[in-house]
Each structure stands twice: as structure tokens, then as C-alpha cells.
Amino acid sequence: MAKSKMKRKRAPKSVLKLPDLEQSKSAVLNSLTSPSSQRTYDHAIREFIEWYCSEPRLAFNKTVVTRHRISLEQQHYASTTINLRLAAVRRLAYEAADCGLLSADLAAGIRRVKGAKRLGMPVGNWLSAEQGKRLLRTVDITSLRGKRDYATLAILLGCGLRRAELTALRVEDIQQREEHWVIADLIGKGGHIRTIPIPDWVKAGIDAWMAASGIADGILLRSINKAGRVWGCGFSPKVIWGVVREKAKICEIPALAPHDLRRYAVYRIMPNRNLRSPEY
Numbered sequence: 001m002a003k004s005k006m007k008r009k010r011a012p013k014s015v016l017k018l019p020d021l022e023q024s025k026s027a028v029l030n031s032l033t034s035p036s037s038q039r040t041y042d043h044a045i046r047e048f049i050e051w052y053c054s055e056p057r058l059a060f061n062k063t064v065v066t067r068h069r070i071s072l073e074q075q076h077y078a079s080t081t082i083n084l085r086l087a088a089v090r091r092l093a094y095e096a097a098d099c100g101l102l103s104a105d106l107a108a109g110i111r112r113v114k115g116a117k118r119l120g121m122p123v124g125n126w127l128s129a130e131q132g133k134r135l136l137r138t139v140d141i142t143s144l145r146g147k148r149d150y151a152t153l154a155i156l157l158g159c160g161l162r163r164a165e166l167t168a169l170r171v172e173d174i175q176q177r178e179e180h181w182v183i184a185d186l187i188g189k190g191g192h193i194r195t196i197p198i199p200d201w202v203k204a205g206i207d208a209w210m211a212a213s214g215i216a217d218g219i220l221l222r223s224i225n226k227a228g229r230v231w232g233c234g235f236s237p238k239v240i241w242g243v244v245r246e247k248a249k250i251c252e253i254p255a256l257a258p259h260d261l262r263r264y265a266v267y268r269i270m271p272n273r274n275l276r277s278p279e280y
Helices: 018-030 035-054 062-074 079-098 104-111 129-137 144-159 163-165 200-213 238-252 258-269
Strands: 174-177 180-187 193-197
Touching: 018 035, 018 079, 018 258, 035 062, 035 079, 062 079, 062 104, 079 104, 129 144, 129 238, 144 163, 144 200, 163 238, 193 200, 238 258
Parallel strands: none
Antiparallel strands: 174 180, 180 193
16 A cells, blocks of 8 residues: 555656656756856757658657757758767767766667768858958947947957957956056957957957947947937847948958957967967
């Protein structure tokens, strides 16, 4: 009688339904501290769940994850993108096993799924010094929006910030150390802290934007409404993409991305890495 009242331990499943997948997905996102990693894993897991649920009653195992990798390869994704998506799926399997939703054997099998082969590395866009100057000259610095766009491009070209770092940059982060202007104690990717020197021409662009916008504290770069006035308390990384793409089109520089400007700063503007951590 006493045994019949005892709760039976629920056996792990092989076929996960949508509520089980969403629970495991939430566990994965909660285990990540970086907002950028959360966005990347959320996108990868969401696409896998859509693909997984589109097939009739697939078991969540090594074979299914291998089929998912093949489908990504057929869509001609880069090997780096495929391996990142697979890492998110493996993390999903770990969390499902920890929650008791998936057996440990199936999770271990998913862990053994091989990633896509990476043959070489793309070199990306390498801007010349003349192209960097021409990119800045395309900005109309007589308007408020132009001053903001100039400061945006100048910080990318001269300081090499990532998009997320640039959108989170505050006026208080710009400090003077030993008669030099720097972005002090910037918390970057993976929680790494570094201090970045600011060239004089970049500081001049920042000062012109701050004087025209009236910004004295808080987030440095902000949105501008249709009336040409500062609006809100910041802007999204998509604005940076739009600025870089628009100016690159004027300069006739094909397929230019914000990260290409970061590469320009690292290898042309700041070859001396004394003020930067090794992860820079």
C-alpha cells in the first residue's frame, strides 16, 4: 500500500515535444552571461526547434542532429556558422539531460556529432589607409546626424570597438590618463576588461558630436528622430550596420561590415598592444 503511493520516477524521453524543448532552451539561455551569446544561441536553437518539429516524431539523438548538420550544409552555410549552430544544439541536449527530459546516453551521442570541416579561413575586407580616410570624408558633418555618424565611424576605425561595445559606450568611460584620452576599463566580449587609447582625430569627432547634441553623460551615441533631434537613450547595432553600409556604398567598397573597421583599427591604427589585453 505504501509502495503504491510512492511517486514513480519519470523515465527520460527520446522524443522531445515543444514544451520540453522550450524548457531546455530557457535553461541554456539562463546559463549564459553574455547578451551576445544569448542572442546567438537563441537564434540557433529556435531554428533547430522549427526544423525538429517540422518532421514527424523524430527522436532527439545523434542521427537527427547529424541530419540537421547536413541540412545546414545543403543551405550553403559557412563551416563556422554550422559549428556554432551545432554547439547550441549540443548545449540544448546537455540541459535536457540535466532536467531529466533526455537520457544521458542520447545526450552523449549528440555530443559525438562531428562538426563541419573548416578548410582555411576567409581573409575578410582589409581597408587601406586611403579607403579609411575616404570613408570618413563621405559624412556630412554639418548636420547633427552627420556628426553622430562621423563619431560612429571614427570610433570604429580608430578604437576598434565591437558593435555591442559601441552601443553601450558611455561618456564616463572616456577618461584622461597620463595626458592621453582613453576608453578606460571597457568590459568586452567574455567579460574581458581592456583600456583603449583614443587618437586625437577620434576625440575631435566625439567632442563635435557631444557639443552639437548637448550630451554630457550617459550613453554617448543615440538615435536621431525625423525632426533631426536626439531621441532616446541609445541606439541599436542595426544603426551601425546602416551607417557603414551607406557610406561604403558611396565609396564603392563592396561587402564592408563593421567588423572590417575593427580589423582596420587593430592592425593599422593601434599596432602597439600595450594598452590592450591579449584577447583584443
